[in-house]
Amino acid sequence: MHIADRAHRYAAALMINDLRKEKMMKRHLLTILLVLGFSVIGKAQGACNALDVNMGYANNALASSLANTWHIVSDDMQKLLFTPDIWKAELAKVMNCSPSSFPPNWMDRVRTNYDELKAAVESEAKTRVWKERPFQRPTEQALVKAKYTAKYPGLTIYKIGSNYNDWNVFKNSLGIPTNRYVRGEILIKIPGRPYCQAQEWVVKQAYKGGSYGASVAENIGGAGYFVVCP
């Protein structure tokens, strides 16, 4: 009886021990899952990969605009100058991170060039008058206007003109035409940008098998310089 009682107690103790072990294992498992979960969330919302190099890239673009006599600013850098929060959100999206993950001093790397270019652009937008282009090319200009309107909903087109009265033929080193083009400028105001700007446009026709192909408007909305609104 005594032996049976001891055996029973021993079995009960083993069972309690097993239960404790199971409880501890469950606790450990929960801890591991929580740590993993937080690390995944942390990664998703964590530091933005390549933020610094992207700001370095932006700084180079701002420096390039500053070095340009006309202070031509790319569409991308215009967004940074006038709507930095939108630019930031778009960059965060590319980097797969949250804009809230950006450090508070995220613009430090571009600050000097940013301030200098913004001041220059603001001054020119109030003083520089756009010089009208000498010619009109209604067919090509209509194509350009349509492309601009499609690219920037809500855009205002004030004026447009061509630098050339006729097509310019581009030939290769053998003297064979490769394409022909006309080039001009358009005066516009893009929604969200506080000033008017002039942008260059090019319409090209490729030379194929003895004749020229359809007109193609190239690099629509690439960059512009700021001028007084008419």
Add this chain to the structure above:
Amino acid sequence: MLRIYEITILLIATLVVFSCGTRMRTVALSDVCREPSDNAVKVEGYFRLPQVSDWIGDDYGSGQYRLLLVEKLDGGGSFVTATVSATGSHERNHIDALPASYTYDDVRINTDSGRTVSARERVAVTGRVQKDSNPCILRIERIDTLPL
């Protein structure tokens, strides 16, 4: 006599192979723009996308993307701006055309061996230094994966 002839041929072949190899200089990312214009260089790094990866091309389907080649996987360290030809058909040494709205996860690089790799994989690229803009741009001609 034949043995000497064989050895000479082997030596010449080795010299040719090694002299060709030395023409391609491997440089650090931070030193790319110190190279003379049009120099061919080899660099290692990871591809990253800028906020706007300009499509430099025409409406006829051919074009290039402007990307960043960065030193470290976490996007840190030095970087160089690079242009890579784009493709709609997984061509070697090209990047697959990006969707209108993209993230780093959309980067698909087709290497010289025909493998498609992501932006997480370190690559060795060979390209020519273009100094038309400041700082320079590396026009990429060949992309290789590196052994893990």
